[in-house]
Amino acid sequence: MRFFSDNAAAACPEALAAIGEANRLDTAYDGDAWSRRLNAAFSALFEREVEALWVSTGTAANALALAALCPPHGRILCHRHAHIEIDECGAPEFYTGGAKLLLGDGEGAKLTGETVAALADSVRVGDVHQAQPAALSITNATEYGLVYTAAETAALGQRCSARGLRFHVDGARFANAVARLGCAPADLTWRAGVDALSFGFTKNGALSADALILFDGALAEATRYRRKRAGHLLSKGRYLAAQMLAMIEGDVWLRNARAANAAAARLAEAAGADRVIHVVEANEVFIRLTPAEDSALRAQRFDFYEWGPGEARLVTSWDSDPAHVDALAAAIRAL
């Protein structure tokens, strides 16, 4: 029973159907009917004009966004446990041409305005010996399954504005954050001062399709060239566009995220406050497990990641089998 990664989830029926639909002949690259509808579809979702570019991975979306927001001699502020620092093998450094990441701490992989200010203050302003802070990147929902509220995001946006920083959100699990908060996507992005969003669909039921949303249209032109030279302009990108359109329509993206969040909530409830390490606000549950408990769960065929000594990560997804969730909840209770 799979609880180790939402990347291992299947593609949802709407995404698969869209692929079939896109298999009717059309033009290549992003000149097709589906890709041409993306800007409008995302603009409607975000209640303002945006530029939307499909890419096939979240790492590509993040790296392209950061290259648009930070010069080679700049610095990107992020959490010490941010995906862009921990799990992308230097993609931001590669795409930006060698910018530096500046790492901050915070419970649940969340940064506060104070931390952002302190990080920025740690660099000597205007001293050419030091790459200058150029952008802030946060992850919502975070790598530990917490969310930034609209107010928290706006507070960070104000810090960015005050410091001359551009603002990026890694939204590999943006759907889970929106589903949790019940707010408008705009509230977690441009209304809060966000310049670019990596909007993940892959973990949430698409086959391999993420969107890079640029709220500053001026960033789009250069980014389109960067996407091509990075090898991320798919000649058959219409299949990606079609999936996203299908998942936006009828709020499939929210339905999927709600299902994943609900499953995680049930696991968290079963585990109880003492065992849970981070507040569970999205689709990830981090719990304490003794080696014996870990073995006991695995013996019942539950599959999950060990996350440091005595810690485990349980990830639910849009297609988590309710019976499996029930079984795991019961098994955790029985520990």
Added chain:
Amino acid sequence: MRFFSDNAAAACPEALAAIGEANRLDTAYDGDAWSRRLNAAFSALFEREVEALWVSTGTAANALALAALCPPHGRILCHRHAHIEIDECGAPEFYTGGAKLLLGDGEGAKLTGETVAALADSVRVGDVHQAQPAALSITNATEYGLVYTAAETAALGQRCSARGLRFHVDGARFANAVARLGCAPADLTWRAGVDALSFGFTKNGALSADALILFDGALAEATRYRRKRAGHLLSKGRYLAAQMLAMIEGDVWLRNARAANAAAARLAEAAGADRVIHVVEANEVFIRLTPAEDSALRAQRFDFYEWGPGEARLVTSWDSDPAHVDALAAAIRAL
């Protein structure tokens, strides 16, 4: 009636079925059952051990291959009309860290050993003021629809060996070349001294799936890291692997390529030697058309690229409708 690009072709039934098959749950990134079978499947196809990495575009495969074969201070020899020079927006320069391309001429976008030698000779050997030749990259089938035979490839391989050059083949239409020549894939690659092959499936009926084949296993480790940091390690790459496996099985890749080649041959025959610009050996037909002739064809709803003044490019694909091919052949004859 579509003759403008094989990138606009549909995904073939076997590829689509494989996607459905891969939609059963499995692990993420390239640890899944399908991805783990790629090395073996391609090793069987190439009659020796190879390392096979899926990527989602031919540009990514090319750029990763060239980064493996050429240092930042090196130079890649290629044809003036090579895709890596003309249509990749500087991807080789980006991935290699700023290597230079050295451009040669040759009929039909083919390079000869003499041209390669002359290009290499144009650089002062060992002079640090000049980026030194490090790799040769050819495209087979070429951008103009010609093929390099096994003997021609081996002759180039010998030049590479003599000059200390690594050897890359851009095989976006490798299937069309193999289908045309009827030789073993090995004869067009490692037996001829090729170090790395971009093996295209996308134009030949996959959804968005190409393979980077490394004949020198020592190149694989660094390339796996490069793929990740370029954002090309798909968390759901199993869908790519499954398509390729399905297309290798039962020689679907050859069947598809033969269909495309045959359609092109019929068009070429209809056009006749006087009208055809480049010998037609794969799935592209370049013909001379007066403006009036061009308009006449378009008026009959044939869709194709103008390729410079008075020239048109007709591209067939695995799914070219025989009725459309008949119609176009007849229309050309009738000009």
Added chain:
Amino acid sequence: MRFFSDNAAAACPEALAAIGEANRLDTAYDGDAWSRRLNAAFSALFEREVEALWVSTGTAANALALAALCPPHGRILCHRHAHIEIDECGAPEFYTGGAKLLLGDGEGAKLTGETVAALADSVRVGDVHQAQPAALSITNATEYGLVYTAAETAALGQRCSARGLRFHVDGARFANAVARLGCAPADLTWRAGVDALSFGFTKNGALSADALILFDGALAEATRYRRKRAGHLLSKGRYLAAQMLAMIEGDVWLRNARAANAAAARLAEAAGADRVIHVVEANEVFIRLTPAEDSALRAQRFDFYEWGPGEARLVTSWDSDPAHVDALAAAIRAL
């Protein structure tokens, strides 16, 4: 007797004296009294406000200028024999993050407006598959010892303006061009639409000191960071600044260039129109020599570069010994 390179010339007395002067204690990096005077000194020379940055090589000046003017996905138009293409081992590609050079032809390594237009036209406008033209770079005096007049430069500047190209001048021998033309430095630069100039002092009598002159002040800030991260912010840069100031004062730079030009003119006259390959307008003389003639000159201990079969390059410098020039002129006449 040395005629092979002006890089082999000595440092002139004024430069050496300035080094001694700068050896009085002062602050480090570019916060010293000399460096702080550079902007004003060059602004006076160019009759408008400029930003002047010392660097220790012409390649560094060129590469920093091009990185300021061309994005990673852009293209730099230049002559096929430009130093940035031929003799910098990919420095522009390294500094820009992988931009491409687009090469044109023209007598004496000079480009015309028509060639620039044709080069720009060879790229499909707005097509993300092709790195777009972003900058023009010319060399004045050229690699073959010709000069661009103020009118020629302005004509190119107008092409740049019309095409949205930034404009760079590699002025490794800018002094020789100004000395030849007798015009204001402004006429060969910003008045003609030039954005950045690599102003060489090294070949003209400095120890190792060139200036990067930015006519667009907006380029300066990022360039200062780029200079540092390229390792070109010398902690003792005051010695570079002092040399330049000393050479600007009293027009030493012009005196030196005039001496070199005059020596070249005498050699050219001695060689005669039939033997001279390129019009001699600066301090380089390219002549035809049979192998026997070549040997005859070398037997008389004249040292110079062979420049392709049957061709030789003679370079004079600020300190060319008049007796040596006389001797070489006589020897050439005697051939």
Added chain:
Amino acid sequence: MRFFSDNAAAACPEALAAIGEANRLDTAYDGDAWSRRLNAAFSALFEREVEALWVSTGTAANALALAALCPPHGRILCHRHAHIEIDECGAPEFYTGGAKLLLGDGEGAKLTGETVAALADSVRVGDVHQAQPAALSITNATEYGLVYTAAETAALGQRCSARGLRFHVDGARFANAVARLGCAPADLTWRAGVDALSFGFTKNGALSADALILFDGALAEATRYRRKRAGHLLSKGRYLAAQMLAMIEGDVWLRNARAANAAAARLAEAAGADRVIHVVEANEVFIRLTPAEDSALRAQRFDFYEWGPGEARLVTSWDSDPAHVDALAAAIRAL
């Protein structure tokens, strides 16, 4: 009275004389008589064959060394206060093509073997999501004026060897370390497993001349190309080579470093153990100063850097005026 930086020191008489000497005509780039003697001179100094390349800054030497030792997808372990992290504006990231730095802690900017092991352990071995540790870089003498002994260096070298890491020493103040320890340069470098050394002459009395010493000859070829494309191959590099040769001869480099170290020792003694923050082993003295004490010293015209709140950095150099040192020592005692 200057105690703020050894970069502000003058050039020593031997270096100036060498410049005069090199002003006799010779060939360009590194083909001159002086540059050709560097390998032999440094090989004698290090008691084994080495490759020595002049560059004009320590940042250039460091960045070239790291590019030789660490691939773009690798990671460089260093101290959190290392110059390569704090004061080079991302030069290592630029030259390596986007490698990451991994920061450790340690008193006096020194790393221990345990810290190096812990840093290496913090990365998941062989996981392509994480840039892998490739090199260790230490600074000797450190940024806080401490030295690594031969034994300490060798212990780190063994860790490197065990972990497959290459080993770099930033020796901007290598002379001060050797002068302090009285050991052979070899003991602090190749005998301890060091692959590359940035050997600083600039802070120690040269005009602008540092050496990159490669103990692994295989690194030299690529590095020579990298130096050129970084714009660090000076056409008049003979002036750099001449200075270094003059400072090696007669052990001028050691004499200079000893003078600086002795001056620092006198200041440290005057300050006393309570006021001194880091053990003083080279030419830097970090002391605690109240704002009133700071003002008192500055009122007596002593010039130095504030180094965080309540802390000051005093730097001595080869040419520190003994009278100034006496005066500062007395002034500190009188606080």
